[in-house]
């Protein structure tokens with residue numbers, strides 16, 4: 001459960017969050033650690049998706065006399081950042097984590113199903129990226145043919161089904177070597193950090209921090225980033241960017257009311 005900031009809808013719906021494996025399994029084997037860290041990362045993605053779905057309908061388009069171009073620009077930037085965050089997560093998995101897991105386990109078909117699931121939502125994410133980068137604020141629409149909702153609806157079920165299923169894959173790794181599995185995980189985490197670039201401090205990292213929830217199910221310390229980062233993001237990289245109004249949490253993972261939901 002999230003410590004919700006109010007009784008208004010929040011980013012824990014419509015797509016449900018993933019229960020934290022370590023809160024349910026009393027097993028020191030590293031498969032629990034890996035499944036938990038992956039669930040934390042996937043919940044960041046799900047909260048971001050939910051925050052978009054909950055708030056975008058209330059951002060007025062140019063048909064509305066109360067239309068504000070800046071709100072639409074900020075929404076497009078936010079959705080673009082969320083999509084880049086999802087792509088980065090899956091790129092690290094496909095380029096490094098899955099091949100490394102196959103090699104370590106000696107099972108060449110391990111994670112094949114997850115890889116196949118990636119293909120089911122890949123094109124939808126690309127369409128969403130293209131929409132965000134090419135749509136002028138006055139052309140933006142949420143509803144209707146060619147609108148942003150239609151694009152998100154085309155892949156959101158495939159994406160979330162995958163995010164749930166991948167946790168089960170890790171929960172099935174209890175027969176693998178405990179230490180070896182943990183090393184594989186740590187190597188993938190290093191790769192995720194190394195493949196990050198300075199540009200991501202302006203889009204992906206503010207999205208990760210603002211979609212975390214450190215109150216979830218009694219609390220967690222996710223994402224595993226230096227303590228200084230939220231300060232740098234708040235006062236420098238994310239400063240003066242209205243897109244972050246769409247984040248469901250503050251820079252320290254504390255849930256906040258969704259800004260665009262009617263009071």
Ligand SMILES: [Fe+2]
Nearest residue numbers: 038089093166
């Ligand atoms: Fe994943």
